Amino acid sequence: MKKKFWKITLGTLIVLLVGADLGGAYYLFNFAFKKGGYSSRGSDASETSTQRWARQQKQERWTQTSFDGLKMKARYYPAPQPTKKTIVVVHGYGDNSLTVGQYSQLFHEAGYNVLTPDGRAAGMSQGKYLGYGWQDRDDLAWWIKQVQKRQGPQGEIGLYGLSMGAAEVMYYLGLKVPKQVKFAITDCGYASIKGELQHELQSLFHLPSFPLLPTANLFAKTIAHYDFYAADTKKTLRQNRIPLFIIHGTKDDFVPTKHARINYDNNHGPKKLWLVSGAKHAQSYQMQPQKYRQKVIQWTQKYFQNEVKNHGTN
Structure with missing residues (x-):
């Protein structure tokens, strides 16, 4: 009788634990991945002057259809003077092509064309779930093809990514990168989705990553159709030969x-690391605006061919 009782008790406990894991992981997946979840925090904040610049500046709207049928959109700002040099600015988690206006403006005022895509489930683009930079790397590849088509073989491309956008750029560098891409700049990007989610679980909820993360990944693979455990710069940057400038607060x-x-350690190509003293997440530009402009424009001038020095380093 006792043996039967303990079997029933153990079975009930296992069912409860499995149920708790599934429920918690599903909540985590929707909280972190679904449009309207945690990524929407602060989305009702007042428009900044650089966001107004991004909205009001003369621009074109570019479109493409993703590999899984989503309608994706981007803003393209032609340079003040004709040039075949373009910077692709990739926004971060919870952001869009307007909220990275200060970076678009920085490169535009330095004399470059600027393309700012809206990622999955962001801004003008379709999608229910964020790609965390991993799915998005394929979208970035298609945007770069559009730039190539417009500029021709003489065109030159630089990549800039912020936060999740920085991870996206570093994941993209593991793909076959065309010769027109001359350099990349990443600001406060994570190395792996798994590592970042582990940190947020501890920081926001004070919870261990096991078994929630493996189960959440099952939901990601089933519903969002990608394996976030695969996203790691240890795999992608070891193949990179594009000059990479890493910035972090x-x-x-x-x-x-x-x-x-x-x-920085994972990258096998030319590289540079700048740790901005005292800067919080995505605040390095605000912390040291003049030095930030100087360093990133010097990097572009170093790797764009026949570069003309301009007012962008002031």
């Missing part, structure tokens, strides 16, 4: 600064 508590050092 030393007080970043959203994507810990250790990710910058991991990404």
Whole structure:
């Protein structure tokens, strides 16, 4: 009788634990991945002057259809003077092509064409679930093909990514990168989706990653159709030969600064690391605006061919 009782009790406990894991993981998946979840925090904030610049500046709307049938859109800002040099600016988690206006403006005022795509489930683009940079790397590849088509073989392309957009750029560098892509700049990007979610589980909920993350990944593979465990710069940057400039704040508590050092060590191409003292997440430009402009424009001038020095470094 006792043996039967303990079997029933153990079975009930297992069912409860499995149910709790499934429920918690499904909540985590919707909280972190679904449009309207945590990524929408602060979406009702007042428009900034650089967002107004991004909205009001003379621009074209570009479109493409993703590999899985989503209608994707981007803003293209032609340079003040004709040029075949273009910077693709990739926004971060919870952001869109307008909220990265300060970076678009920085490169545009330096004399470059600027393309700012809206990622999956962001801005003008379709999608129910965020790609965390992993699915998005294929979308980025198609945007780059559009730039190539417009500029021709003489065109030159630079990549800039912020936060999730930085991870997207570093994941993209593991693909077959065309020769027109001359360099990349990434600011506060994470090395792996798994590592970033582990940090957020601990930071926001004070929870261990096991078994929630493996189960959440099952939902990601089933519903969002990608394996976030596969996303890691250890795999992608070891194949990279594009010059990479990594920027990160030393007080970043959203994507810990250790990710910058991991990404730097993972990269096998030409590289540079700048840790901005005292800067929190995505605040390096605000912390040191003049030095930031100077360093990123010097990087573009170093790797764009026949570059003309201009007012962008002031």
